[in-house]
Amino acid sequence: MKAVRLEAVGSIALREVDKPSAGADDLLVRIEACGVCGTDRHLFHGEFPCKPPVTPGHEFSGIIEAIGSSVTGFSVGDRVTGDPNIACGRCPYCHAGRVNLCRNLNAIGIHRDGGFADYVVMPQKQAFRLPPSLKPTHGAFCEPLACCLHGVDLAAIKPGGSVVVLGGGVIGLLTVQLARLAGAKTVVLSTRQASRRALAEELGATASVDPGAGDVIDAIAGPDGLVPGGVDVVFECAGVRDTVEQSMRLAKAGGTGVIVGVVPQGMQVAFEPFDLLFRELKVLGSFLNPYTHGRAAELIATGAIEVDRLISRQVTLEEAPAVIANPPAPGEVKVLVVPGRG
Ligand code: NAP
Numbered sequence: 001m002k003a004v005r006l007e008a009v010g011s012i013a014l015r016e017v018d019k020p021s022a023g024a025d026d027l028l029v030r031i032e033a034c035g036v037c038g039t040d041r042h043l044f045h046g047e048f049p050c051k052p053p054v055t056p057g058h059e060f061s062g063i064i065e066a067i068g069s070s071v072t073g074f075s076v077g078d079r080v081t082g083d084p085n086i087a088c089g090r091c092p093y094c095h096a097g098r099v100n101l102c103r104n105l106n107a108i109g110i111h112r113d114g115g116f117a118d119y120v121v122m123p124q125k126q127a128f129r130l131p132p133s134l135k136p137t138h139g140a141f142c143e144p145l146a147c148c149l150h151g152v153d154l155a156a157i158k159p160g161g162s163v164v165v166l167g168g169g170v171i172g173l174l175t176v177q178l179a180r181l182a183g184a185k186t187v188v189l190s191t192r193q194a195s196r197r198a199l200a201e202e203l204g205a206t207a208s209v210d211p212g213a214g215d216v217i218d219a220i221a222g223p224d225g226l227v228p229g230g231v232d233v234v235f236e237c238a239g240v241r242d243t244v245e246q247s248m249r250l251a252k253a254g255g256t257g258v259i260v261g262v263v264p265q266g267m268q269v270a271f272e273p274f275d276l277l278f279r280e281l282k283v284l285g286s287f288l289n290p291y292t293h294g295r296a297a298e299l300i301a302t303g304a305i306e307v308d309r310l311i312s313r314q315v316t317l318e319e320a321p322a323v324i325a326n327p328p329a330p331g332e333v334k335v336l337v338v339p340g341r342g
């Protein structure tokens, strides 16, 4: 079969490799679509720990082609999405139910071979069924949506509440939709690209702001802003210093800032502890998708979340190495690798 191999930092190529086979507890899945994520680019540049050679791709879904002898509840031909994050189940964090903090996390597409290939093998416990009627490309959104769901769960949005989302990539645009589903009445997106602001407003944002056009704090939380005094919840979905700093200033007293964006390791930001104390702000980190993949699959399966308009481009396995090795094109939201399309 064909697989995109990260052979070393800075070296990625399409190779012919042996088709894997399912162990007793595994599913062999023919990939229908696998999303390209910023993490794949970080792996290529050596900015995220992994041990090449490995096949990247952790946002995948496809059709079961073979099942191991101990597999129950799945059949050949089922469409499934895979939660790539395999927790060990035996470290203190796993025992406490904090599987995303597992000390021995073994992630498909990072530590073991993933979805930029014709086939992937995954343990049955990581799989969730998707309906046969679903558009084959939509299953690739379960993983990013599951990460956003964790952030939204942590934020505990109340019906009628107000939300700001900073950063209009796929994570921000999914979070906008989830915030509306969770009952927020006001959802403001801040992102620089006009096309993303327009899309966010079509997907449920009640307003959007251009951080390049003036002071974001004034525009949103200032006396003449969209939500004077600030909002209940801010989701930082850009992973840059400006937005992390803004998140603490856009939350109203008693409000919550959720850091979803991955800022470069070692980066420091300025905040005023007095402000945190005096306004009783909560600042939370949201990491991965603990126990949210199944719900993400249901939201995708029922069409409750719009994903079709987030697909900017579909590429073949042959085209995938260049896509991963280069920065995203302007305006691009999500690129999907679709094996067998070429
Ligand atoms: P992305 O496409 O890079 O989206 C981030 C967007 O933020 C950028 O494209 C940019 O859009 C916008 N941005 C940059 N600077 C900004 C600023 N000063 N103000 C407002 N917006 C700004 O990435 P993504 O796939 O949506 O992911 C977003 C972040 O979440 C990444 O850091 C990713 O690593 C992280 N992530 C975290 C988890 C988790 O478990 N916590 C899971 C998946 C991804 P414009 O050009 O329109 O401004």
Ligand code: ZN
Binding pocket: 087, 088, 089, 090, 091, 092, 093, 094, 095, 101, 102, 103, 104, 105
């Ligand atoms: Zn563990």
